[in-house]
Amino acid sequence: MKSVRALCCASAFLAAPIYACEGLEIADARVMESPPGASVLAGFATLRNGGDTPITIRRADSPDFSSVEFHSLVRRDGLIRMAVESSLTVPPHGMLAIKSGERHLMLFKPAKDFHAGDRVTIRLFCSTGTREVKMTVEKNG
Amino acid sequence: MIAAVALPLGMLAWREQAERSRTLASGTLLPQPRPVAEFALTGEDGKPFTRAGLLGRWTVIFVGYTHCPDVCPTTLSQLKAAKAKLGADGARLAVLFVSVDPERDTPDHLARYVRYFDKEFRAATGPVDALAALGRQLGFVFIKNPAPEGEGYGIDHSAELMLLDPEARLAGYLTPPFQAETLAADFKMILEKQVAP
Numbered sequence: 125m126k127s128v129r130a131l132c133c134a135s136a137f138l139a140a141p142i143y144a145c146e147g148l149e150i151a152d153a154r155v156m157e158s159p160p161g162a163s164v165l166a167g168f169a170t171l172r173n174g175g176d177t178p179i180t181i182r183r184a185d186s187p188d189f190s191s192v193e194f195h196s197l198v199r200r201d202g203l204i205r206m207a208v209e210s211s212l213t214v215p216p217h218g219m220l221a222i223k224s225g226e227r228h229l230m231l232f233k234p235a236k237d238f239h240a241g242d243r244v245t246i247r248l249f250c251s252t253g254t255r256e257v258k259m260t261v262e263k264n265g
Numbered sequence: 266m267i268a269a270v271a272l273p274l275g276m277l278a279w280r281e282q283a284e285r286s287r288t289l290a291s292g293t294l295l296p297q298p299r300p301v302a303e304f305a306l307t308g309e310d311g312k313p314f315t316r317a318g319l320l321g322r323w324t325v326i327f328v329g330y331t332h333c334p335d336v337c338p339t340t341l342s343q344l345k346a347a348k349a350k351l352g353a354d355g356a357r358l359a360v361l362f363v364s365v366d367p368e369r370d371t372p373d374h375l376a377r378y379v380r381y382f383d384k385e386f387r388a389a390t391g392p393v394d395a396l397a398a399l400g401r402q403l404g405f406v407f408i409k410n411p412a413p414e415g416e417g418y419g420i421d422h423s424a425e426l427m428l429l430d431p432e433a434r435l436a437g438y439l440t441p442p443f444q445a446e447t448l449a450a451d452f453k454m455i456l457e458k459q460v461a462p
Contacts, residue, residue, distance in 0.1 A: 156335075156338060158334070158338060158381075159331075159338075159378045159381030159382075160377055160381065161374065161378075162331065163331070163369075164332050164333075164334040165334055166338075195334075197335065199424060199441070202406075202423050202424060202425060202440075203408070203422065204336050204422060204423075204424045205410065205421040206333075206419040206421070224335055225335070225336070225339070225441075225442060228335045230334055232417075264338050264339065264342040264382075
């Protein structure tokens with residue numbers, strides 16, 4: 125069992141209202157360390173919604189990457205296909221796993237080479253505001 | 266020279282065993298290994314990588330590209346872990362990462378990429394035509410997938426691992442999802458059946 129970490133972030137983002145993404149809990153937020161010079165990294169997390177209404181994350185960005193996209197992986201006829209998703213929705217009292225082999229945050233053009241133990245910042249934009257998440261860089265495997 | 270004499274005996278034992286069981290924990294062995302014709306790619310060292318590069322050791326081939334953020338690094342990490350579980354025997358198994366993204370994956374870039382996972386891993390790429398021709402022989406496919414709303418492009422690619430015997434013949438496939446333990450068990454079985462030089 126992996127320990128739950130990098131939960132939530134009340135301090136969030138200066139301009140964001142305190143109720144940003146209300147009900148959203150973020151656990152196990154992490155980024156896979158990649159080879160030096162890698163142009164893309166993958167971010168993972170478990171999103172939970174403790175509220176009565178769906179939470180939709182419409183986009184994400186990061187000061188540590190040129191851009192962030194939501195990608196899902198589809199395996200069909202022996203092929204792995206990567207598809208861009210326009211948003212992520214966490215159902216009421218439910219969860220959305222952003223996990224290896226299924227879905228990832230595609231993190232483009234890192235500002236530098238990140239190593240295990242570093243932390244990167246990702247901002248999630250919900251309809252009620254912006255939630256900042258710190259993701260820990262971990263070794264693969 | 267010794268290996269050349271030992272090989273036919275090894276092959277007999279191998280075939281006998283293969284008749285009884287063609288199934289691996291994470292894949293399938295072909296009833297009959299299939300010869301691979303000559304091909305011309307470029308290795309991560311910038312030198313030509315041809316069929317000769319596959320001779321003399323078992324090789325496991327994974328097809329991907331370095332701009333692939335999840336499946337490729339995960340699979341290469343699993344291969345490293347599986348190989349490590351073989352101990353000294355791991356040296357008898359070569360891992361080759363075939364990049365189907367020659368546009369972005371230069372030899373230098375490929376070298377940095379695979380060596381991050383394991384200093385012994387090799388990589389190769391080449392013109393799309395040469396990659397497609399090798400794909401027809403080995404049974405892998407790849408399709409460039411422009412992402413109009415996103416950055417750059419992705420490449421849909423086969424997820425299977427291909428097993429080649431020390432005579433550069435296609436011997437079988439391993440299919441995902443992979444686990445280091447089962448991969449290691451399969452590699453061990455293969456290596457035990459075949460005396461590699």
